[in-house]
Amino acid sequence: MTAPGTNKCPRCFVPLNWDSVAWMMKDDTPAEIDPVASEFTGRPVTSRQVHTSERPADGAQWNPLPQGTTIADIDIVCPRCHYELPERWLDSTSTCIAMAGARYTGKTVYIAVLIKQLERLAEQYGQELLPADDSTRTRYHEVYEKPLYIEQGIVQATPSTVSDTQIPLIFNLGMWNGRPPHFLVIRDVAGEDMENPEMVGNRALSFFSFADAVFFLFDPLRVDEVSSQLRDLIPEPPGLGGDPRDVLRTVLRLIGNGTPRLAVILSKFDAFQQLAHVRNSAWGHVMSNAGAAFNRDPGLRSRHYNETDGMLLDHEVRSLLQRLGAGVGLRTLRNPVNGTQYANRFFAVSALGESPSGKKLHLNGISPFRCTDPIRWLLANTGVLEEPTP
Ligand SMILES: Nc1nc2c(ncn2[C@@H]2O[C@H](COP(=O)(O)OP(=O)(O)OP(=O)(O)O)[C@@H](O)[C@H]2O)c(=O)[nH]1
Numbered sequence: 150m151t152a153p154g155t156n157k158c159p160r161c162f163v164p165l166n167w168d169s170v171a172w173m174m175k176d177d178t179p180a181e182i183d184p185v186a187s188e189f190t191g192r193p194v195t196s197r198q199v200h201t202s203e204r205p206a207d208g209a210q211w212n213p214l215p216q217g218t219t220i221a222d223i224d225i226v227c228p229r230c231h232y233e234l235p236e237r238w239l240d241s242t243s244t245c246i247a248m249a250g251a252r253y254t255g256k257t258v259y260i261a262v263l264i265k266q267l268e269r270l271a272e273q274y275g276q277e278l279l280p281a282d283d284s285t286r287t288r289y290h291e292v293y294e295k296p297l298y299i300e301q302g303i304v305q306a307t308p309s310t311v312s313d314t315q316i317p318l319i320f321n322l323g324m325w326n327g328r329p330p331h332f333l334v335i336r337d338v339a340g341e342d343m344e345n346p347e348m349v350g351n352r353a354l355s356f357f358s359f360a361d362a363v364f365f366l367f368d369p370l371r372v373d374e375v376s377s378q379l380r381d382l383i384p385e386p387p388g389l390g391g392d393p394r395d396v397l398r399t400v401l402r403l404i405g406n407g408t409p410r411l412a413v414i415l416s417k418f419d420a421f422q423q424l425a426h427v428r429n430s431a432w433g434h435v436m437s438n439a440g441a442a443f444n445r446d447p448g449l450r451s452r453h454y455n456e457t458d459g460m461l462l463d464h465e466v467r468s469l470l471q472r473l474g475a476g477v478g479l480r481t482l483r484n485p486v487n488g489t490q491y492a493n494r495f496f497a498v499s500a501l502g503e504s505p506s507g508k509k510l511h512l513n514g515i516s517p518f519r520c521t522d523p524i525r526w527l528l529a530n531t532g533v534l535e536e537p538t539p
């Protein structure tokens with residue numbers, strides 16, 4: 150989470166402040182290809198002229214704008230990638246999340262459901278979660294909400310950054326404890342890119358090293374032992390992505406010298422829970438433990454993130470992942486270059502609550518499990534989505 154008075158760019162996640170400002174004149178017309186924006190979007194972008202201004206060393210009385218212009222005449226953009234910032238962005242704070250995980254791990258479905266769950270959570274506090282701009286509103290509706298909630302089907306595979314202008318999803322979480330609005334920024338990614346080590350070093354993915362958090366999704370159905378035991382219990386999964394051990398290695402290289410918090414999320418947990426019905430198997434035994442944190446969702450009762458419950462689940466998921474052969478990389482979560490360990494926590498979520506069959510959702514509809522845990526872990530003790538402190 151950014152500190153008050155600073156924020157991050159919602160596209161490239163670079164820290165921003167008032168010392169270095171870039172802007173475009175509102176009444177200008179797009180004239181030329183902008184090489185900076187083009188590099189970050191992976192396709193040619195025509196834009197208005199970008200002006201920049203740096204606070205001079207002794208610049209107490211500094212005004213970055215040209216004479217005769219006011220803040221109403223300009224659109225502020227990110228000095229690094231030229232993304233046009235939402236209104237009053239530099240006076241707000243945000244939490245910037247990069248999604249990660251192989252193809253089919255459930256990243257896009259998770260985001261679709263997470264936003265609905267966060268809407269309900271905010272509502273319980275008398276707040277409203279709103280898209281921060283038109284592109285978030287349209288994109289969330291078309292790509293996330295409509296396929297699942299209206300058409301009762303499944304979402305499309307997320308296109309590679311190379312072929313698609315990846316736009317951040319930006320949601321206003323509202324004002325908490327009398328502070329400026331706090332925003333949640335999510336960058337969905339293509340599993341295809343995560344499985345391609347050649348994407349390391351690509352500018353379009355450089356946001357990973359500036360993220361506040363990386364959500365790494367792990368698909369239990371990718372593990373042969375699990376999918377073979379579930380063969381008769383759940384519909385055939387739509388497809389399987391790459392080896393999570395390789396994907397993690399690529400993701401850690403994308404993070405580079407960054408220090409995001411890492412949430413390792415065992416996705417499609419509904420499918421995994423079906424293992425409880427496999428009689429006389431070691432997995433059946435593990436999964437039918439009624440006392441396990443992974444068999445209950447306290448988020449339905451308490452609005453606050455519960456640290457004790459969170460730690461318990463963390464331990465349980467760690468040992469599940471170990472049994473699944475997730476590899477030493479996932480157990481240690483260390484920066485491959487300097488060896489420091491990322492602040493991390495393990496989670497289990499189910500966005501859908503039940504496996505879709507083919508291209509249609511299960512007739513029981515969507516019943517999410519523990520989807521907001523990772524967000525509430527990130528926001529714990531910040532005041533956002535929490536009871537006001539007296
Ligand atoms: N059982 C179960 N299946 C799920 C769940 N979430 C997603 N799936 C299945 O996994 C498929 C892939 O989900 P996506 O969200 O598109 O996966 P993704 O990680 O975004 O994939 P890419 O965009 O290709 O990287 C869905 O079409 C569903 O069939 C879940 O909570 N439970």
Ligand SMILES: [Mg+2]
Nearest residue numbers: 256257306307
């Ligand atoms: Mg996707």
Ligand SMILES: [Zn+2]
Nearest residue numbers: 158161227230
């Ligand atoms: Zn930027």
